[in-house]
Amino acid sequence: MKMVGALLVTLWLCVIPFCSSSERCDDWGVDTMKQIQIYDGEPAKIKCPLFETFLKYNYSTAHSAGLTLIWYRIGQDRDLEEPINFRLPDNRISKEKDTLWFWPALLNDTGNYTCMLRNTTYCSKVAFPLEVVPKDQDSCVSHSIKPTEQKFYLEHANEKIICPDIDGFFPASVTPTVKWYQTCKLVDGFNNRYPQGPKLVISIVRSAYEGNYTCIVTFKDHGRTYNLTRTVMMKVVGSPNKALPPQFTSPNEKVIYELEAGTDLVKETLQSCSRMGEEESGIPRLSAVHE
Numbered sequence: 001m002k003m004v005g006a007l008l009v010t011l012w013l014c015v016i017p018f019c020s021s022s023e024r025c026d027d028w029g030v031d032t033m034k035q036i037q038i039y040d041g042e043p044a045k046i047k048c049p050l051f052e053t054f055l056k057y058n059y060s061t062a063h064s065a066g067l068t069l070i071w072y073r074i075g076q077d078r079d080l081e082e083p084i085n086f087r088l089p090d091n092r093i094s095k096e097k098d099t100l101w102f103w104p105a106l107l108n109d110t111g112n113y114t115c116m117l118r119n120t121t122y123c124s125k126v127a128f129p130l131e132v133v134p135k136d137q138d139s140c141v142s143h144s145i146k147p148t149e150q151k152f153y154l155e156h157a158n159e160k161i162i163c164p165d166i167d168g169f170f171p172a173s174v175t176p177t178v179k180w181y182q183t184c185k186l187v188d189g190f191n192n193r194y195p196q197g198p199k200l201v202i203s204i205v206r207s208a209y210e211g212n213y214t215c216i217v218t219f220k221d222h223g224r225t226y227n228l229t230r231t232v233m234m235k236v237v238g239s240p241n242k243a244l245p246p247q248f249t250s251p252n253e254k255v256i257y258e259l260e261a262g263t264d265l266v267k268e269t270l271q272s273c274s275r276m277g278e279e280e281s282g283i284p285r286l287s288a289v290h291e
Contacts, residue, residue, distance in 0.1 A: 025125065028050075029127065034053075037133055040106060042227055047098055049115070050098075076111055109130065112127050140216065141231055149233045154207060155204060157203060157205075160199045163198040163215035166198060166217050170219045177218040178198050179216050184214065214231045215232075
């Protein structure tokens with residue numbers, strides 16, 4: 001049975017194709033869509049983009065087929081790509097399967113990172129930029145980091161803002177401390193907004209509640225205290241239940257066009273629409289009426 005399994009793996013490698021008489025490498029260049037920003041002094045994890053975008057198989061399949069994932073980086077103001085040293089005494093940078101971990105990330109970690117999947121005959125690699133940024137002076141965030149957007153329907157009840165991308169940093173047995181801020185002001189005694197750990201409950205959604213909400217998650221690991229800072233932009237939109245069908249305002253039933261049979265009429269029309277509960281008026285549309 002083991003020999004059959006090994007034969008199947010070998011055949012599969014030749015099909016995708018990994019088998020070659022000479023080494024070839026698929027270089028996907030720099031994935032600028034994967035540009036990552038993380039905070040100085042905070043833990044961070046980065047997954048290799050190869051398995052998310054460029055390859056049709058996952059890390060486990062590649063690893064079982066005898067492929068090795070190698071990480072490289074080019075530091076700021078440097079031209080030479082070097083393998084990442086995972087054996088430094090502080091063990092600050094580590095790897096686990098297809099994920100690169102920083103405990104924590106520091107400003108000098110900024111640079112271009114490359115993950116390469118390879119064996120003796122094949123390789124595939126992609127690079128992506130990583131920027132480690134400090135928080136703004138006298139602020140809980142950096143305004144250079146774009147917040148995650150979450151949309152909420154106006155006047156809906158018991159909605160929740162979820163603190164994003166905190167899974168995997170601490171075990172399920174650990175209950176971290178989570179504090180919520182709106183534009184860096186602690187959410188305490190706010191109308192209709194109540195912190196519940198990694199969730200901020202909105203009892204009733206109001207337009208006045210729009211804005212940036214920041215969760216700061218604090219936990220301990222190996223005797224050291226870490227923070228995770230995440231910002232969500234709350235956007236309030238009209239409820240689809242209140243959306244109205246388009247209403248034509250021009251021409252209307254009082255306008256009569258007399259045309260000969262077979263003549264085409266092309267007429268600019270004006271209509272008002274309700275989109276997500278908010279009216280938009282005077283949107284021009286062209287329509288052709290054939291008589």
